Amino acid sequence: MAGTGARVEIEGLSVGYGSSLIIDGLDLDIGAGSFVALLGASGCGKTTLLKALSGLLPAANGRIHIGGTDVTHAPPERRPSTMVFQSYALWPHMSVAANIGYGLKLRRQSKPAIDARVDEILALLGLQGYGDRRPTALSGGQRQRVALGRAIAIDPPLLLLDEPLSNLDASVRQTMRSEIRALQERLGLTTVLVTHDQEEAMIMADRILVMDRGRILRDGTPEDVWRRPMSAFVARFLGADNGIAADFADVDGGTELTLIDGSRVVLPGRPAFEGPGEVRFRSAAVGFGGAGNGGDGLRLSGRVVSALYPGGRHRYVVDTAVGSFTVEESRRASVGEAVVLAVPADELHLFPADSAEGLAQHLPGGGHLRVSRPVTDCLA
Amino acid sequence: MSRSSALALLFVAPALALVAVFFFHPLALSVISAFMAEGHGPTFANFARAAELYSGDIIHTIFVVTSATLLTLVVAIAISGALTLSASPGFVAALKFVYRWPLFVPFIVAAQCMRTFLARNGLMNNAFVALGVFDPMTTSSYLDWRGMVITFAWKQVPFVTLLIAGAMASLDRATIEAGRDLGASRLRVLVELVIPQVMPTLLVAATLSFVLMLSVLSVPMMVAGSQPTLITVDMAFRINAYGDYGTANALGVISYLIASGAAIFYLRHTLKDDGR
Numbered sequence: 001m002a003g004t005g006a007r008v009e010i011e012g013l014s015v016g017y018g019s020s021l022i023i024d025g026l027d028l029d030i031g032a033g034s035f036v037a038l039l040g041a042s043g044c045g046k047t048t049l050l051k052a053l054s055g056l057l058p059a060a061n062g063r064i065h066i067g068g069t070d071v072t073h074a075p076p077e078r079r080p081s082t083m084v085f086q087s088y089a090l091w092p093h094m095s096v097a098a099n100i101g102y103g104l105k106l107r108r109q110s111k112p113a114i115d116a117r118v119d120e121i122l123a124l125l126g127l128q129g130y131g132d133r134r135p136t137a138l139s140g141g142q143r144q145r146v147a148l149g150r151a152i153a154i155d156p157p158l159l160l161l162d163e164p165l166s167n168l169d170a171s172v173r174q175t176m177r178s179e180i181r182a183l184q185e186r187l188g189l190t191t192v193l194v195t196h197d198q199e200e201a202m203i204m205a206d207r208i209l210v211m212d213r214g215r216i217l218r219d220g221t222p223e224d225v226w227r228r229p230m231s232a233f234v235a236r237f238l239g240a241d242n243g244i245a246a247d248f249a250d251v252d253g254g255t256e257l258t259l260i261d262g263s264r265v266v267l268p269g270r271p272a273f274e275g276p277g278e279v280r281f282r283s284a285a286v287g288f289g290g291a292g293n294g295g296d297g298l299r300l301s302g303r304v305v306s307a308l309y310p311g312g313r314h315r316y317v318v319d320t321a322v323g324s325f326t327v328e329e330s331r332r333a334s335v336g337e338a339v340v341l342a343v344p345a346d347e348l349h350l351f352p353a354d355s356a357e358g359l360a361q362h363l364p365g366g367g368h369l370r371v372s373r374p375v376t377d378c379l380a
Numbered sequence: 381m382s383r384s385s386a387l388a389l390l391f392v393a394p395a396l397a398l399v400a401v402f403f404f405h406p407l408a409l410s411v412i413s414a415f416m417a418e419g420h421g422p423t424f425a426n427f428a429r430a431a432e433l434y435s436g437d438i439i440h441t442i443f444v445v446t447s448a449t450l451l452t453l454v455v456a457i458a459i460s461g462a463l464t465l466s467a468s469p470g471f472v473a474a475l476k477f478v479y480r481w482p483l484f485v486p487f488i489v490a491a492q493c494m495r496t497f498l499a500r501n502g503l504m505n506n507a508f509v510a511l512g513v514f515d516p517m518t519t520s521s522y523l524d525w526r527g528m529v530i531t532f533a534w535k536q537v538p539f540v541t542l543l544i545a546g547a548m549a550s551l552d553r554a555t556i557e558a559g560r561d562l563g564a565s566r567l568r569v570l571v572e573l574v575i576p577q578v579m580p581t582l583l584v585a586a587t588l589s590f591v592l593m594l595s596v597l598s599v600p601m602m603v604a605g606s607q608p609t610l611i612t613v614d615m616a617f618r619i620n621a622y623g624d625y626g627t628a629n630a631l632g633v634i635s636y637l638i639a640s641g642a643a644i645f646y647l648r649h650t651l652k653d654d655g656r
Contacts, residue, residue, distance in 0.1 A: 056557050076560040083561045089554035093576040103562040154562070 005033040005190030006067030006080060006157035008053070013062035015052040021060060022048040023214040030192065030207075032067075035184050037193045037205035039237070045214035046194045050160050053192065055079045067157050081158035086166060088147040090135035096146050097122070097131035103154040121149040124183070141172040148180065152187065159184070161193040165200060177203050198238055202226065210234045232278055232351040240280040240349055242325040248277045248350065255350070257298075261321040267345050268296055273352040280349045283315070283326040288333065289342030296345040300325075304337045414629035426630035433614075433627075438634060440608040441594070444525050445638075448532035449590045453582065455533060456540035461570040463541075464548040465556070483538040487531075491602035494531040498522035498603070527603040528610070532593045540585040547581035548574055580650060587646040591639045611635055 008030040016022040022045045030036050038046035051057035053064065055076035064072045071079050082103065090099050100121050101114045109117075122128050125145040135143055144164060151159060164180070165173045181204045184191045195201050201208050202222040210218040210225065210233075218225050218234045229235035236243070247258040248271045255271040257279065258264050279298070289299055302320030309315070313328045318341055325341065333339055417423045431438075459479050466472050482490065497503045500521040508514040522530065551574065559569040575582065600610040611631045618628040 054557075054561055056561065076557070077563045077565060079561075081561070083558070085554040085558055087552055087554050089552060089558040091555055091558075091573055091577070093579075102559075102564075106563040106568070150558075150562070 004157065005188050007032040007065075008158060008190060008192075009063075009065040010053075011063045013049075013052060013064060014060045015048055015057055015062075016060060017057075021214070023052070025062070026214070026216065028209075028216065030190060032190055033188045034207055035181070035191045035193065035205045036207045036209060037195055037201035038209050038211055039195060039198060039201040040211035041196060041237070044211045046196075046211050047162060048214070049211075050083070050162055050192060050194045053079075053158070054081050054083050054160055056083075079158075080156060081160055082151040082154060082156040083160040083162060084147050084151045084164045086163040088135075088143045088167075090143060090146055090150070092134065092136055094135075095131060096127065096133050096135060096138070099135060099146055100131075100149045100153050103150065107154065117153055121153050125149050140168050141176065144168060144172075144176060148183075152183070152189070155187075157190060159189045159191045161191065163194055163196070166195075166197070173200075180204065210237060229280075229349055232280060232349075232353075235280040235349045235351070239282045239284075241283060242281050242286070242323075244279045244322050245353070246277060246279050248274050248352070250274060259322045263321070265298055267298075267348065271350070275352065277350060277352040280351065281343050281347050284313075284328045285347035286325065286327045286329070286341050286343050288327070288329050288331055289340040298341075298343040298345075298348060300341045302339060302341060304333050304335050304339060307333065307335050410625075410629045410632055413625055414633045417626060426626040427633075429627050430630040430634065434611060434631065436608050437611050437614055438631075440525070441610045441635075442638060444528050444610060445532070445590055445593045447525075448529045448536070448593055449586055451529055451533040452536045452540050452589055453586055455537045456544055456585070457570075457575065457582075459537070459541045460545040460548050461566075461574065463545050464574065465566045465570060479541055480538050482535055483542070485535070487535055487596050488598040488602070490531055490535045491599045494527055494534070494603055495523065498527045498530065524604050525608075528599055531599050531603050532596070536589045536593065540589055543581050543585045544578055547578040551577055583646050583649055587642050590642045594635060594639055 008028070010026060010028040013026045013028075014021050014024045016024075026049070038049060040046045048057060052059055053066075055071065055074055055078070059072050062072070063070060066080055069080075091102075094102070097115075097118045101118045104114045104117055118131065122131055125148065127142065127145055127149070130138065130142065130146075135146060138146065144167075148164070161180070165176050168176060177200060193201065193204060205222065208218070208220065208222050208225045209216050210229075212233055218230050220228075225234070226238055229238055229240065232243070245260055249256045249258070250271050251266060253270055255267040255269060256264055257267065281298075300320040300322065302318040302325075304316050305319045305324065306317040307314060313330050314332060316327045316329060316333060316339075318325055318327055318339060320341065327341060414426055415422055415424070417425045459475065463472055463475060466475075485493075495502075498521065499505075500519055502521075504522070505514060505519040509516050509519065521527075555573060555577065556569055559573045560566070564572065595612065596610075597612040597616060600613050601616075611634065615628040615631045615635075618624040618631070
């Protein structure tokens with residue numbers, strides 16, 4: 001029953017609603033059988049791209065090939081893709097079995113063949129005995145499985161997932177992530193997942209595309225994208241919430257950072273650029289440094305202004321002379337306590353600022369997101 | 381009885397009194413008089429006379445109103461489906477603009493328009509003759525049951541469309557997209573996925589239209605003057621020509637039973653759906 005996933009080639013694709021183009025001139029090649037996550041904030045164009053692939057949104061320009069066939073102008077019913085919708089979009093007047101078997105019915109398969117395939121899918125998804133129920137009588141996780149079953153019943157060469165897990169409880173979501181991933185690997189389906197959840201993309205996909213304003217800012221394996229975000233926007237989106245504006249200079253083969261309070265820090269390795277820029281790092285990468293504990297990296301003294309305990313590690317907000325930062329640390333500290341923040345050099349991501357606007361992105365309420373020029377992260 | 385519920389009853393009392401005096405009282409009187417004959421006491425004589433003289437018209441009424449309801453539904457579903465599933469925004473806007481007009485035309489005016497439109501030398505036949513579709517010698521008048529069905533449908537389609545298109549618009553759009561995504565044509569999406577989801581609204585619209593058309597006097601009078609006609613015309617005739625309230629009321633009770641049939645049909649379907 002293993003379907004063979006199709007290769008997807010997109011050339012110069014432009015697509016939008018009415019006269020406004022959301023995506024303009026996008027190129028993308030998705031290998032057969034791969035699992036790609038489109039990651040981005042609301043309005044970044046990820047769902048638009050998915051709808052263009054499915055045919056629900058017509059392409060204004062460019063070409064889409066699925067499995068070597070040009071489907072640019074084909075309506076959704078003539079494309080070899082199926083989609084799992086965010087709302088599941090199950091038909092309430094049909095039984096679970098009828099929902100799953102509908103695509104096969106449209107393909108004029110015989111009743112016994114449809115029944116057999118539906119039973120197979122129900123077993124695959126752990127829904128044995130639910131075939132006669134109405135979707136309204138199912139839990140969220142079960143509905144999600146039915147929606148997935150309906151999409152994979154016809155062995156689609158391309159499976160499109162539009163935020164399929166966003167309506168589920170945290171625990172069900174965890175289970176479904178690994179289930180969908182296992183199923184995709186087993187069936188060999190080319191899969192495109194749209195999500196705004198960075199963790200979901202990291203866990204499920206073998207390739208991540210970070211999108212913003214209809215463009216692909218970063219394209220790579222989860223680990224590569226995580227370690228080398230290449231732009232401040234991507235770094236921020238992948239959890240590097242802490243940012244410091246700094247001036248970068250090449251000093252004796254090292255990178256000298258001049259922070260806004262005038263203090264200087266030297267990091268190992270030559271900088272990839274000089275002049276104004278910013279440093280970003282994740283809250284999990286910061287620790288409380290002991291006094292005199294030197295080493296490479298950034299050290300900032302400050303004071304705890306807020307302390308939360310979400311379970312596991314404590315979460316603090318620490319005010320320093322160059323800004324306030326969130327810190328995840330196992331040591332207990334109380335509000336008002338003086339601490340030293342230490343960030344190892346290899347956890348710092350450095351980006352040039354194209355303009356003052358570029359630095360606004362990590363300031364509270366600071367303007368719209370400005371993407372800095374992708375550069376090779378000098379320390380990675 | 382507590383003080384507050386007594387007060388509540390006091391508030392609705394005027395409305396209840398109005399309903400009792402102006403609705404239940406005449407209804408009860410007419411039903412009772414259907415089973416009474418002057419100087420004879422309780423009898424089925426009125427019903428016997430109604431059956432003897434008008435059984436043809438009773439069947440004709442059921443036939444015309446049912447046909448008109450079905451035609452109304454078919455056209456309204458086609459328009460609603462086009463409004464919901466069309467990919468052309470210009471077409472949808474134009475259709476939306478046009479389809480509501482008959483809503484604001486009274487039945488009597490609609491009937492009058494149809495007289496000139498459907499007559500042997502009416503606008504419709506003339507147009508077909510001009511187009512060369514019909515031969516001028518073989519044109520016939522549509523001013524019979526067909527005229528009534530067309531007039532009823534013309535008048536009721538906007539109302540039914542309004543209800544059905546509204547229900548279709550409030551469906552989760554993704555349930556339509558999911559059908560197309562799996563490979564269903566627009567027509568299949570309409571028939572297999574959209575209509576079943578708006579079935580409750582469809583049944584309400586059909587029942588209301590059926591009952592409304594059953595009570596119209598102007599259309600059968602103006603569009604189809606000759607026999608057979610609808611029982612509303614017969615009722616008016618019994619009263620105006622003979623002062624025969626007994627037979628007219630018997631016909632009224634029969635018309636009420638036909639309407640109840642539609643209501644039972646509607647209730648059975650909605651209850652069956654709720655039970656699942």
